[in-house]
Amino acid sequence: MPELRKDPITGRWVIIATDRAKRPTDFVRPAAPAPGGSANCPFCSGHEHKTPPEVLAYRNGGRPNEPGWTLRVVPNKFPALRVEGELTREGEGIYDRMNGVGAHEVFIETAEHVVSMGELSEKHIEDLFWAFRDRINDLKRDRRLRYVMLFKNHGDAAGASLEHTHSQLIALPVVPKRVQEELDGARRYHDFRERCVYCDIVRQEVEENSRLILETDHLLAISPYAPRFPFETWIVPRKHHSHFEDAEIGTIQSLGSTLRAVLRKMEKVLERPAFNLMVHSAPIQDTSTNYYHWHIEIIPKLTRVAGFEWGTGFYINPTPPEEATRYLRDARV
Amino acid sequence: MPELRKDPITGRWVIIATDRAKRPTDFVRPAAPAPGGSANCPFCSGHEHKTPPEVLAYRNGGRPNEPGWTLRVVPNKFPALRVEGELTREGEGIYDRMNGVGAHEVFIETAEHVVSMGELSEKHIEDLFWAFRDRINDLKRDRRLRYVMLFKNHGDAAGASLEHTHSQLIALPVVPKRVQEELDGARRYHDFRERCVYCDIVRQEVEENSRLILETDHLLAISPYAPRFPFETWIVPRKHHSHFEDAEIGTIQSLGSTLRAVLRKMEKVLERPAFNLMVHSAPIQDTSTNYYHWHIEIIPKLTRVAGFEWGTGFYINPTPPEEATRYLRDARV
Numbered sequence: 265m266p267e268l269r270k271d272p273i274t275g276r277w278v279i280i281a282t283d284r285a286k287r288p289t290d291f292v293r294p295a296a297p298a299p300g301g302s303a304n305c306p307f308c309s310g311h312e313h314k315t316p317p318e319v320l321a322y323r324n325g326g327r328p329n330e331p332g333w334t335l336r337v338v339p340n341k342f343p344a345l346r347v348e349g350e351l352t353r354e355g356e357g358i359y360d361r362m363n364g365v366g367a368h369e370v371f372i373e374t375a376e377h378v379v380s381m382g383e384l385s386e387k388h389i390e391d392l393f394w395a396f397r398d399r400i401n402d403l404k405r406d407r408r409l410r411y412v413m414l415f416k417n418h419g420d421a422a423g424a425s426l427e428h429t430h431s432q433l434i435a436l437p438v439v440p441k442r443v444q445e446e447l448d449g450a451r452r453y454h455d456f457r458e459r460c461v462y463c464d465i466v467r468q469e470v471e472e473n474s475r476l477i478l479e480t481d482h483l484l485a486i487s488p489y490a491p492r493f494p495f496e497t498w499i500v501p502r503k504h505h506s507h508f509e510d511a512e513i514g515t516i517q518s519l520g521s522t523l524r525a526v527l528r529k530m531e532k533v534l535e536r537p538a539f540n541l542m543v544h545s546a547p548i549q550d551t552s553t554n555y556y557h558w559h560i561e562i563i564p565k566l567t568r569v570a571g572f573e574w575g576t577g578f579y580i581n582p583t584p585p586e587e588a589t590r591y592l593r594d595a596r597v
Numbered sequence: 598m599p600e601l602r603k604d605p606i607t608g609r610w611v612i613i614a615t616d617r618a619k620r621p622t623d624f625v626r627p628a629a630p631a632p633g634g635s636a637n638c639p640f641c642s643g644h645e646h647k648t649p650p651e652v653l654a655y656r657n658g659g660r661p662n663e664p665g666w667t668l669r670v671v672p673n674k675f676p677a678l679r680v681e682g683e684l685t686r687e688g689e690g691i692y693d694r695m696n697g698v699g700a701h702e703v704f705i706e707t708a709e710h711v712v713s714m715g716e717l718s719e720k721h722i723e724d725l726f727w728a729f730r731d732r733i734n735d736l737k738r739d740r741r742l743r744y745v746m747l748f749k750n751h752g753d754a755a756g757a758s759l760e761h762t763h764s765q766l767i768a769l770p771v772v773p774k775r776v777q778e779e780l781d782g783a784r785r786y787h788d789f790r791e792r793c794v795y796c797d798i799v800r801q802e803v804e805e806n807s808r809l810i811l812e813t814d815h816l817l818a819i820s821p822y823a824p825r826f827p828f829e830t831w832i833v834p835r836k837h838h839s840h841f842e843d844a845e846i847g848t849i850q851s852l853g854s855t856l857r858a859v860l861r862k863m864e865k866v867l868e869r870p871a872f873n874l875m876v877h878s879a880p881i882q883d884t885s886t887n888y889y890h891w892h893i894e895i896i897p898k899l900t901r902v903a904g905f906e907w908g909t910g911f912y913i914n915p916t917p918p919e920e921a922t923r924y925l926r927d928a929r930v
Contacts, residue, residue, distance in 0.1 A: 267917075269823035273782040273794055278823045278912045288866045288924055291827060291899035344905075344913045357801045358794070359822045415904030423903030434905055442910030449606040461606055461691070468690045489692045490602035490611045494624060533621045542908030563907060566624035570756025571748030572677075572767055574896060575875030577775030579611045580677045584600075591621055 266345055266364030268438070276441050279344050279364055300427055302377035306341075307428035309333070309375035316341060319369065320398055322391055335391045336372040337399060337433075343368035344434060351408045351437050365408055367435035371395055372428065379427045380536065381418065382527035390520030392431060393508075396543065397516070399433055400509045404548045409435045411443060411547050414508075419538025421565040431541075439547045446544065447556055454555035462557030463504055465489075475585050477592045478525060482518035485526045487585035487592070494567060494583035495534060495592070497526055499560040506556040508545035523560070528597035530564060537564040599678055599697030601771070609774050612677050612697055633760055635710035639674075640761035642666070642708035649674060652702065653731055655724055668724045669705040670732060670766075676701035677767060684741045684770050698741055700768040704728055705761065712760045713869065714751065715860035723853030725764060726841075729876065730849070732766055733842045737881045742768045744776060744880050747841075752871025754898040764874075772880045779877065780889055787888035795890030796837055798822075808918050810925045811858060815851035818859045820918035820925070827900060827916035828867060828925070830859055832893040839889040841878035856893070861930035863897055870897040 267280045306314035309331045315338040317329050326332020345366030353362040373392050374384055381389065396414045403409055416431040417424040439447075453461040469476050469486050477485040477497065484500050499522060501515045530537060541562045546553040573579050600613045639647035642664045648671040650662050659665020678699030686695040706725050707717055714722065729747045736742055749764040750757040772780075786794040802809050802819045810818040810830065817833050832855060834848045863870060874895045879886040906912050 271821070271823040272786065272798070274778050275782060276823065276825075276910060276912075278825055278914050280823075280917050281913055281915050282917055288828070289868075291867065291870075356822075357805070358797045359801075411909075413905060413908050415908050417903045421901065423901040432905070434909075436909070436911065440909035440911040442908065445607050445910070449608060453605065464691045465605070468692075472690070488604070489689075490604040490609065490613075492609075492611055495621070534624065535622075537624075540904035540907050542904050544908065561908070568754065568756040569902065570750045571873035571875050572746060572765070574873050575746050575748050575775065575877065575894070576744075576767075576769070576773035577609060577778070578769065578773040579609075580614055581611050582614050584613050584615055 265349060266343075268362045268364050270360040272358050272360070274441070277438055281344050281364075300379075302428075305377055305426070305428050307336075307370075307372045307426060307430060308377050312336075315370070315372075319402075320395055322395065331375065333375055334388065335374070335395055337395055338370050338372070340368040340370050340432065345436070347406075362437065365437050367403060367409065367433065369399065369433045371414075371431040371433065373430055374428075378429050380527075380531065381416070381429050382524060382531050384429065384524070386520035386524050388520075389524050390517055393516050393519050396431075396433065397509050397511075400548060403435050404509075406435075407549065408437050410549055411436045411439050412545070413440075413443075414543040416539075416541040418541070419536075419565065421538035422540050424538070439550075443544070443547070447546065447553060450557070451555045460504055460555060460557050462500055462559060466500055466502055475589045477529070477589055478522070480518050480522055482512075482515040483522045485522060487589045489585065491581055491585050491588075492579035493563045494581055495530065495537075495564045495588045496581075496585075497530070497562045497588075497592070499523060499526065499562070500557070501559065504557055506546040506553045506558065507548070508543055508558040509548075511558065525597060526562065526592075529592045529595040530562070532595045532597060533591045534564055534566065537566060539564045598682065599676075601695045601697055603693040605691050605693070607774070610771055614677050614697075633712075635761075638710055638759070638761050640669075640703075640705045640759060640763060641710050645669075648703070648705075652735075653728055655728065664708065666708055667721065668707070668728055670728055671703050671705070673701040673703050673765065678769070680739075695770065698770050700736060700742065700766070702732065702766045704747075704764040704766065706763055707761075711762050713860075713864065714749070714762050715857060715864050717762065717857070719853035719857050721853075722857050723850055726849050726852050729764075729766065730842050730844075733881060736768050737842075739768075740882065741770050743882055744769045744772050745878070746773075746776075747876040749872075749874040751874070752869075752898065754871035755873050757871070772883075776877070776880070780879065780886060783890070784888045793837055793888060793890050795833055795892060799833055799835055808922045810862070810922055811855070813851050813855055815845075815848040816855045818855060820922045822918065824914055824918050824921075825912035826896045827914060828863065828870075828897045828921045829914075829918075830863070830895045830921075830925070832856060832859065832895070833890070834892065837890055839879040839886045839891065840881070841876055841891040842881075844891065858930060859895065859925075862925045862928040863895070865928045865930060866924045867897055867899065870899060872897045 320337040321333040545558040653670040878891040
């Protein structure tokens with residue numbers, strides 16, 4: 265059973281994934297990468313038996329766990345957390361831990377062996393977000409779960425272990441520190457100005473127009489004012505909702521074309537970079553978070569995080585966001 | 598002039614290093630790595646003209662910026678921050694920024710072309726910390742500077758760009774977020790229990806003896822209870838001091854042998870990993886931080902940080918610290 269442990273100084277939780285404990289040599293000589301192509305790919309149509317049974321699928325036909333699907337959600341075969349078991353909290357001297365109750369699911373974004381999300385149709389990308397909404401609405405009924413994060417690792421440098429385009433969801437029994445910091449910051453801003461900080465960002469970015477990569481009726485793609493990484497990009501909905509799952513139909517529909525355009529621009533300017541994508545949303549059980557505003561963050565993996573960043577949480581970014589914006593805005597896709 | 602910008606939600610500062618602005622293609626096709634060996638190494642004895650003039654050197658003889666030194670501190674040739682200029686703070690709509698005043702120095706740990714800190718003598722390693730103390734005591738007279746971090750990036754995966762063993766110091770005009778979190782956490786613990794959390798960690802780790810890698814009269818090397826990364830290791834002084842620069846003579850002397858032993862154990866178990874090392878200490882101008890306890894953190898770069906970690910600040914660690922401890926404790930060096 266994986267274990268959640270809390271750092272007694274900062275309150276940061278970590279998952280000690282004892283089920284997949286590794287010997288030192290596993291790090292030194294990593295397993296050969298999974299062969300490319302669809303022949304051995306567990307995510308390709310026709311290979312449904314290579315994954316645990318699906319918890320959700322969008323289909324044109326066919327029966328569960330058989331071909332005919334266009335998007336498929338399955339439990340992670342090597343989960344960082346498990347749904348079974350009691351949520352037991354206990355102390356160990358000055359330390360705190362609980363058992364690793366939660367969920368870890370994989371969203372297979374297409375039945376074909378496509379390796380880049382930017383090559384999917386707008387409808388496929390849109391469907392990922394409908395599926396995310398469906399899964400949140402299901403998981404939220406489990407009152408032990410307090411936070412759900414959808415994220416995507418694309419490319420080896422971003423931590424992906426399989427090339428077939430996919431995203432992941434992790435549901436946690438605690439609200440993570442980084443999320444709590446955003447919630448606290450948004451609440452402080454709201455207390456002080458009686459406005460949402462993200463709504464203010466939307467207003468200022470549209471007006472200044474120096475970090476605005478593209479805009480639609482529903483969404484803005486921007487380079488944030490203080491990005492940690494070169495070409496870091498946020499997609500922010502114009503309409504204020506704290507929870508992704510409450511977003512308007514039009515906004516979710518619009519995510520397909522907007523995210524596709526952003527990814528294709530990045531692929532063009534940065535020559536198909538590895539990247540991480542994260543959906544930031546308010547804790548699923550908490551309805552008192554109206555000061556928060558869900559959004560998406562995308563970080564291409566171009567630089568290495570070094571000792572200064574690990575020690576201080578201070579990032580050195582060699583590319584001003586206004587410059588990144590110019591490159592991305594000008595890229596024709 | 599580099600610029601410091603603040604994220605309006607979390608309060609996280611970033612350094613936008615405009616002086617070394619990069620075009621997208623610089624990330625895609627990185628410059629060829631500097632050739633190995635001492636012929637072109639700017640840090641080797643005899644090549645003093647390849648660095649800016651030294652701000653400190655320990656010497657057996659010779660004049661400044663000439664051979665004869667055993668340790669040498671020089672300004673970084675491509676600094677993230679600069680000492681010159683006024684510290685101007687200003688707003689830009691809802692955003693905050695200031696100019697990048699600070700210091701960025703390189704500690705060349707030996708005159709010989711040694712590429713691994715673990716191969717240095719104990720005295721060389723000890724001297725690094727004496728030099729760090731000397732530089733803090735000098736920089737602290739500049740009242741604009743509020744925080745100094747010493748760190749080391751070893752190996753390409755850890756962000757090092759030159760192989761000759763060296764460390765770096767960055768002095769900042771603000772207390773960084775990650776440091777403030779540790780300070781706040783240590784203060785909360787102290788308010789609640791009237792004890793230092795790190796002193797309590799020292800007591801519990803010595804007693805439990807399951808995460809204790811080695812101990813001396815002055816220092817403990819431990820695997821922390823909730824490590825973010827496999828084989829993450831902390832070196833904690835037994836004697837409570839909030840500021841590294843106030844540490845006792847015996848403790849600093851003992852750092853040479855302790856750090857050397859830890860690094861050699863890591864090199865043996867993990868086959869010469871890339872790693873980051875950071876000295877965590879209280880803000881230099883602040884004397885009210887008696888609840889804090891300086892220490893060193895070392896993270897070998899074995900896993901990749903992926904979307905889940907970036908989005909949540911929650912880390913998945915496949916190696917329980919008790920297991921890492923066993924490997925490191927048993928490694929004979």
